[in-house]
Amino acid sequence: MRKKIAAGNWKMNTTFDGGKQLISEIIAGMAANPPEQTSEEMLVVLGTPFITLKKAANLVKNQPQIKIAAQNCYSEEKGAYTGEISVEMIKSTGAEFIIIGHSERREYFNESFEMLAKKVDLTLKYGLTPIFCCGEKLETREAGAHFDLVKRQVEGSLFHLNAEEISKVVIAYEPVWAIGTGVTASPAQAQEMHAFIRKTIADKYGKVLADNITILYGGSVGAKNAEELFSQPDVDGGLVGGASLKAEDFVTIINSFD
Ligand code: PGA
Numbered sequence: 001m002r003k004k005i006a007a008g009n010w011k012m013n014t015t016f017d018g019g020k021q022l023i024s025e026i027i028a029g030m031a032a033n034p035p036e037q038t039s040e041e042m043l044v045v046l047g048t049p050f051i052t053l054k055k056a057a058n059l060v061k062n063q064p065q066i067k068i069a070a071q072n073c074y075s076e077e078k079g080a081y082t083g084e085i086s087v088e089m090i091k092s093t094g095a096e097f098i099i100i101g102h103s104e105r106r107e108y109f110n111e112s113f114e115m116l117a118k119k120v121d122l123t124l125k126y127g128l129t130p131i132f133c134c135g136e137k138l139e140t141r142e143a144g145a146h147f148d149l150v151k152r153q154v155e156g157s158l159f160h161l162n163a164e165e166i167s168k169v170v171i172a173y174e175p176v177w178a179i180g181t182g183v184t185a186s187p188a189q190a191q192e193m194h195a196f197i198r199k200t201i202a203d204k205y206g207k208v209l210a211d212n213i214t215i216l217y218g219g220s221v222g223a224k225n226a227e228e229l230f231s232q233p234d235v236d237g238g239l240v241g242g243a244s245l246k247a248e249d250f251v252t253i254i255n256s257f258d
Contacts (some may be wrong), residue, residue, distance in 0.1 A: 014245070026251060061094075067096045101132055114157075198211070
């Protein structure tokens with residue numbers, strides 16, 4: 001059965017000390033209010049800034065349910081790319097996940113389908129788990145082209161993978177119009193797109209494989225709406241921005257699975 005995941009994407013927030021503090025608060029909050037699920041059934045993933053990764057990985061070393069994610073990586077393995085961070089460097093911190101293709105990176109850093117495919121390949125090569133983001137802008141949805149776009153995003157950066165490789169990928173559907181806006185996709189809209197993504201994967205790789213892929217919803221997930229979103233049959237958890245920066249809210253989200 002596929003794993004459920006409550007993932008936080010801290011984006012460009014928290015200093016080194018602030019990040020340590022937030023992790024301590026999340027660990028304490030989970031100890032006070034432990035999730036019903038085991039770490040086999042559900043994981044908590046914290047997407048911290050690069051500078052915090054190693055400390056974060058150390059802080060959660062004895063917390064089997066909590067893993068650490070980077071928010072990006074570079075699309076080349078190593079070399080003369082001043083200022084960039086490679087997958088191997090991320091792995092050396094103890095982080096186990098990498099968020100790839102977030103809409104902010106697609107939009108502000110012009111990340112193409114091909115570049116994201118290379119990032120996915122390197123992430124898998126080093127044994128880390130990609131959290132691959134997809135999702136449409138409002139104008140695309142209004143034009144009725146959202147299914148087509150999400151299909152092209154998934155195909156364009158993932159469908160070169162073989163079955164064993166794609167089975168290791170986590171997908172996050174994040175409609176751009178819902179990110180940081182307070183406007184959440186309705187549970188029905190999320191379910192509809194998640195089922196569509198799963199069917200897109202099933203059509204190429206088969207239903208058994210598709211049924212084992214974790215598909216997260218992202219876009220204004222909060223303490224108040226997580227339970228209803230996570231109760232949808234194809235919504236396996238969330239990728240949470242703003243609300244993941246408040247330990248109390250994030251612990252409530254972690255405890256929102258059935
Ligand atoms: P949000 O961000 O929860 O603040 O809307 C989600 C994301 O961008 O991953």
